[in-house]
Every structure is written in C-alpha cells, then in structure tokens.
Amino acid sequence: MDEQVGAKMEYECIKAMMDAEDTRIARAFEMKELQGYSVTEIAKELEISQPRVYQLIARAKTIGMEYRKMNG
Numbered sequence: 001m002d003e004q005v006g007a008k009m010e011y012e013c014i015k016a017m018m019d020a021e022d023t024r025i026a027r028a029f030e031m032k033e034l035q036g037y038s039v040t041e042i043a044k045e046l047e048i049s050q051p052r053v054y055q056l057i058a059r060a061k062t063i064g065m066e067y068r069k070m071n072g
Helices: 003-021 023-034 039-046 050-071
Strands: none
Touching: 003 023, 003 050, 023 039, 023 050, 039 050
C-alpha cells in the first residue's frame, strides 16, 4: 500500500475516534497543526476558552498515541 494512502487511512480512523468523543477535538487539532491558526483564533472560531483549546489539542494527541499503540 502506498505510504501516503496508509497515512490518510490511519488519520481517518484517528479522526473518527476524535469525532466520536467530541467533534471539536479534531477541528481544533486540524486548525492548529494543519492550518496554522493561533490558539486565540481557534478559541474564537469554536467559541471556547483558550485553555480549552489546549485541552482539546492535547486530547487529540493522546487519541493518536492510543490508536498507534493499539494498531502498531
């Protein structure tokens, strides 16, 4: 399997896990890590506090690590 396709499939599984818990987890992660938004911008867009943005991003990273541990 092409490495890029595998990575995309893996991310789709991880994103589904994030969305099952709270759709804001994946959204905050994507905005910060993939689109380059600031925490302030994310907080405003998602109508949440800045500390909550940090919590969501940390949770996204934990979900990713958990997925890789289970499927590694």
